Amino acid sequence: MIQIHDRDEVERIRESAQIVGRCLRMLSTEIRPGTTTLDLDRLAEEFIRDSGGEPAFKGYRGYPASICTSVNEEVVHGIPSAKRVLREGDIVSLDIGVKRKGFFGDAARTYPVGEVTAAATKLMDATARALEAGIERSRAGRRVSDISAAIEREATRAGFRVVRALVGHGIGRELHEEPQVPNYGRPGEGPKLEEGMVLAIEPMVNAGTADVLTLSDQWTVVTADRKLSAHFEHTVAITANGPMVLSRVEAD
Ligand code: MF3
Ligand code: CO
Numbered sequence: 001m002i003q004i005h006d007r008d009e010v011e012r013i014r015e016s017a018q019i020v021g022r023c024l025r026m027l028s029t030e031i032r033p034g035t036t037t038l039d040l041d042r043l044a045e046e047f048i049r050d051s052g053g054e055p056a057f058k059g060y061r062g063y064p065a066s067i068c069t070s071v072n073e074e075v076v077h078g079i080p081s082a083k084r085v086l087r088e089g090d091i092v093s094l095d096i097g098v099k100r101k102g103f104f105g106d107a108a109r110t111y112p113v114g115e116v117t118a119a120a121t122k123l124m125d126a127t128a129r130a131l132e133a134g135i136e137r138s139r140a141g142r143r144v145s146d147i148s149a150a151i152e153r154e155a156t157r158a159g160f161r162v163v164r165a166l167v168g169h170g171i172g173r174e175l176h177e178e179p180q181v182p183n184y185g186r187p188g189e190g191p192k193l194e195e196g197m198v199l200a201i202e203p204m205v206n207a208g209t210a211d212v213l214t215l216s217d218q219w220t221v222v223t224a225d226r227k228l229s230a231h232f233e234h235t236v237a238i239t240a241n242g243p244m245v246l247s248r249v250e251a252d
Pocket of ligand 1: 056057058060061063068077097200202
């Protein structure tokens with residue numbers, strides 16, 4: 001069953017999602033050669049707790065850190081480590097969840113470390129555009145797969161492939177709620193979108209094959225061909241006035 005949230009509930013989700021958005025913005029200023037992914041995790045946890053929230057991923061199904069930090073061929077769920085030093089030319093995806101006053105927010109974004117290749121920039125830009133295309137279709141009366149199809153179209157138009165093994169999701173009182181929001185598919189299918197639904201829309205886009213594997217740490221998802229991957233995510237409410245991007249912050 002898909003949860004319908006009233007305006008107060010959407011506002012609570014927005015407050016959590018705003019902490020996520022501000023945390024991403026703060027971390028983006030710390031991304032440079034020499035920063036470790038554990039540095040980013042520590043800064044994020046401090047920021048989230050100072051903001052009155054809890055890092056939602058910590059302990060989730062045994063996940064050992066506060067945020068996910070996925071470098072280059074890592075798609076999602078990279079575990080922060082003092083040994084993982086960011087280097088010039090890397091791309092790093094930061095995925096953050098916050099719980100506050102019983103409601104969750106979730107967002108992610110891929111950043112360049114110093115100067116990166118034109119190919120890496122193209123991949124990040126296409127993934128960001130795919131997310132925006134999905135957000136634009138997040139309207140009452142449309143169907144979930146209208147979002148999916150718009151994302152896939154934008155990514156494939158740029159010559160890339162969307163990951164099929166992982167999907168977006170409803171969000172609210174739980175981190176993961178119904179419905180699933182795939183990043184591929186034909187339009188006009190799946191549940192009808194209604195005012196009060198809140199979705200975490202999260203395209204994961206690969207430079208090469210769509211196939212992914214999980215490493216022996218049981219978390220880190222990598223591309224099967226070890227080519228680059230990017231991940232952008234927003235928490236989005238379906239409202240009478242169209243899509244409301246709850247995790248968007250200024251200068252985002
Ligand atoms: N943002 C991810 C998602 O939407 C959550 C990471 S899984 C966790 O599924 F275990 F790290 F929390
Ligand atoms: Co998510």
